[in-house]
Amino acid sequence: MEHQLLAAEVPFKSGDVIKETFTLQHQLGSGSYGVIYSAIYSSGPNQKHVAIKLEKNLPQFTLQANEVLVMKTMENSSHFAKFYQCGTHEGYKFVVMELLGPSLLQLANRQYPFKFSLSQLLKFGIQAIESLCDLHSAGFVHRDIKPDNFMIGNSQKTGGIIYLIDFGLCKRLIKQNGVIIKPQQHSSFRGTVRYASPNAHRHLELCRSDDLISLLYVLVELYMGKLPWSNITDPDIVLSLKLEYLGGQLVENMPPEFKQFDDHIFSLNYEDEPDYLYLISLFESIADNEGIDLQTPF
Numbered sequence: 001m002e003h004q005l006l007a008a009e010v011p012f013k014s015g016d017v018i019k020e021t022f023t024l025q026h027q028l029g030s031g032s033y034g035v036i037y038s039a040i041y042s043s044g045p046n047q048k049h050v051a052i053k054l055e056k057n058l059p060q061f062t063l064q065a066n067e068v069l070v071m072k073t074m075e076n077s078s079h080f081a082k083f084y085q086c087g088t089h090e091g092y093k094f095v096v097m098e099l100l101g102p103s104l105l106q107l108a109n110r111q112y113p114f115k116f117s118l119s120q121l122l123k124f125g126i127q128a129i130e131s132l133c134d135l136h137s138a139g140f141v142h143r144d145i146k147p148d149n150f151m152i153g154n155s156q157k158t159g160g161i162i163y164l165i166d167f168g169l170c171k172r173l174i175k176q177n178g179v180i181i182k183p184q185q186h187s188s189f190r191g192t193v194r195y196a197s198p199n200a201h202r203h204l205e206l207c208r209s210d211d212l213i214s215l216l217y218v219l220v221e222l223y224m225g226k227l228p229w230s231n232i233t234d235p236d237i238v239l240s241l242k243l244e245y246l247g248g249q250l251v252e253n254m255p256p257e258f259k260q261f262d263d264h265i266f267s268l269n270y271e272d273e274p275d276y277l278y279l280i281s282l283f284e285s286i287a288d289n290e291g292i293d294l295q296t297p298f
Contacts, residue, residue: 010035010054010092018089022052022096034092038099041084049154050084051099054092064093070167071097073138079131079164100163101154105147108222115225118255118290122283123298124150125219127162129283132215133276135164136208139174142167143190143206145214147222152298160297173207180271183207193235194227201239209268212279216262220250255289257282 016024018039025038034055041048055064064086074080082098104124108114116124128150135142142149144166153161169190174180183205191200197213199206221227228250229241246266251258261282268274287294 010056012037012054012092018052018054018094019087022050022094024052039096041096049099051081051097053095053097054089057088057091057093064095066170067167068095070135070138070140070170071095073140074134077131077134078161079127079134081163081165099154100151100165101159102152103148104150104152104162104218104222107152108147116222118223118286119292119296120298121219121223122287122292123160123294124162124222125215125283126280126294127298128164128215128218129212129276129279131162131164132208132211133274135170136173136211136274139172139176140167140170141173141206141208142211143169143171143200144192145211145218146192146195147218150218162298171206183270189235193233193238194221194230198239198242201235201242205270207268207270207272208274209265209272212265212274216250216258216265219258220254223254255286257286 012018012024012035014024014026014037018024021043022039022041025040028036028038028051030036034053036051036053039050039052041050053064053067068083068086071080071083075083081100084096084098086093086095088094102110108116131150132142132145142164149164149166151163151165153159153163172181187203187205189196189200189203190206191197191214195214195217197206197210199210217227221230228245229238232238232241248259248262251262261279264279265274284294286292
């Protein structure tokens, strides 16, 4: 809970200049890390719109270091924001990155009845799987998959691209030599209660399939409008409902391929690599059956 106090403590405002280079515009959000602003990056005659994340520079808070490591590792993937710069300013850490558009949560909230069409869902789902495949292939698990952490691009060129963001809870699963790191016996809760996998509720070490289980919960919510536990905050009750809906019940009102998606991800153990291409092919099959053109913009 300490982290969440930081947002209110960050003493910057619109118009402030960071490192004589980045002029803060308006606050885009706040959370465990502190705050994030849109900013104008001035370099000689050139200007660029960027996002800048600020957090208090205290040794016990290593979220920024984690975020930078992942962003640098993923800079060649089309589903990850470009990393520009990091440093410290007046006792605060900052990270400068590509400015993105609205999140999936913001997009859903602009629509009535606050849910996606099947076409939107499939286009998002395929790109979300691709982003997780890229992240997992680099050796990391995200551990906080939710609608807020997927965004769309902010330009004409990137407007149809889904980006995965917020790597403060990321953890390395696979060493650079390809060896999978052994799980700890007991782990602190990681993630967001609504979208966390049953393993997260049980305080078990999370793996690649847990990210995909969280993604499934996101997909169901975006398509159906809510999850069976959407209005419940007690983690134990949420877990009991998640267990009650195992075995395909959660997706029984969705195209049958979602049952195959559910079966695959819940069959995986800690060290198992998901079959990302198979999961994508399930969504492509739905599109074929429904006459949906996946090449049209999101």
